Amino acid sequence: MEVWGKMILEKFAESGIIKYKELFISNRHIEKIHHLTTLYNVCKTNGELAKKADIIFICVRPADIKFVLEEIKPNMKDDALVVSLNGSISFEHIEKIVDCKIAKAIPSVTAEVNQSQTLVCFNHRVADYDKKELNSILKCMGNVIELPENEMGMGSELVSCMPGFIASIFSVLCHEAKKHTLISEQQVVQMVLNTLCATGNLMLEKDMTFDEVVSRVATKGGITEEGVKIVNEEFPAIADTIFLRTLEKRRLTAQKAEELF
Numbered sequence: 251m252e253v254w255g256k257m258i259l260e261k262f263a264e265s266g267i268i269k270y271k272e273l274f275i276s277n278r279h280i281e282k283i284h285h286l287t288t289l290y291n292v293c294k295t296n297g298e299l300a301k302k303a304d305i306i307f308i309c310v311r312p313a314d315i316k317f318v319l320e321e322i323k324p325n326m327k328d329d330a331l332v333v334s335l336n337g338s339i340s341f342e343h344i345e346k347i348v349d350c351k352i353a354k355a356i357p358s359v360t361a362e363v364n365q366s367q368t369l370v371c372f373n374h375r376v377a378d379y380d381k382k383e384l385n386s387i388l389k390c391m392g393n394v395i396e397l398p399e400n401e402m403g404m405g406s407e408l409v410s411c412m413p414g415f416i417a418s419i420f421s422v423l424c425h426e427a428k429k430h431t432l433i434s435e436q437q438v439v440q441m442v443l444n445t446l447c448a449t450g451n452l453m454l455e456k457d458m459t460f461d462e463v464v465s466r467v468a469t470k471g472g473i474t475e476e477g478v479k480i481v482n483e484e485f486p487a488i489a490d491t492i493f494l495r496t497l498e499k500r501r502l503t504a505q506k507a508e509e510l511f
């Protein structure tokens with residue numbers, strides 16, 4: 251566990267959904283987690299952890315997943331649920347090593363402020379009871395959305411990559427705006443960011459569509475309409491390319507990792 255493992259561990263513990271001492275953790279370099287001994291149950295090996303855990307979260311890079319699965323396999327409880335935080339490796343490949351209850355869970359970085367849009371999918375062995383239990387744990391980070399396995403890729407683009415897309419799009423907007431004003435960069439960012447959040451809240455609270463927001467602001471022949479016209483003319487091609495490229499990259503990453511199985 252490092253970035254994502256650490257984040258979900260802290261969220262589970264801080265929220266109180268799982269008691270600190272009911273959380274077992276392991277890392278291939280034990281020295282990295284040794285300082286956490288006073289808070290959690292630090293296990294010396296993945297095998298030791300597998301002996302004790304009812305739900306095993308695997309929070310490693312795709313290339314390391316097979317190795318971890320092989321380590322936990324001989325030690326797992328019969329009824330254990332394995333949860334992979336990686337969306338790329340298919341159930342079919344994971345089941346080649348551990349033929350058990352398996353889920354995939356993809357949190358988003360907005361979990362940091364308890365507003366994750368966490369995606370989950372389950373293999374055929376997972377019962378409704380287990381789904382309910384896992385969902386209730388993941389809910390401590392925000393919303394939980396169940397998808398079929400074959401939609402986890404696009405789903406991940408929409409919630410897991412999206413904070414990165416949104417940040418880079420609005421970074422470009424702020425940068426270009428700055429060329430036309432003496433308002434400080436800090437103020438430009440603050441105004442755009444607050445307007446972004448407020449627009450989202452407006453849509454969610456008033457159940458408004460994107461088109462409704464546009465038509466409320468962009469009066470016929472007005473200034474906003476001029477900008478909206480450019481977005482509609484130029485941006486669809488860019489958005490299409492973003493998804494074509496990221497989905498292809500996702501496919502190649504999965505292919506490379508699954509070759510190890």
Ligand SMILES: NC(=O)c1ccc[n+]([C@@H]2O[C@H](COP(=O)([O-])OP(=O)(O)OC[C@H]3O[C@@H](n4cnc5c(N)ncnc54)[C@H](OP(=O)(O)O)[C@@H]3O)[C@@H](O)[C@H]2O)c1
Pocket residue numbers: 251252253254255276277278279282296309310311312314317318335336337355356357358359410411
């Ligand atoms: N980016 C996203 O939005 C997102 C969202 C959800 C999930 N994910 C997925 O989450 C997974 C983890 O990503 P990350 O960024 O957290 O990776 P990371 O920062 O590299 O952390 C992986 C950790 O796993 C440890 N590890 C590797 N092999 C191990 C083994 N055999 N036994 C025990 N520990 C081992 C590593 O140890 P060392 O420190 O010794 O290398 C490292 O601490 C990835 O599969 C990623 O796809 C990503």
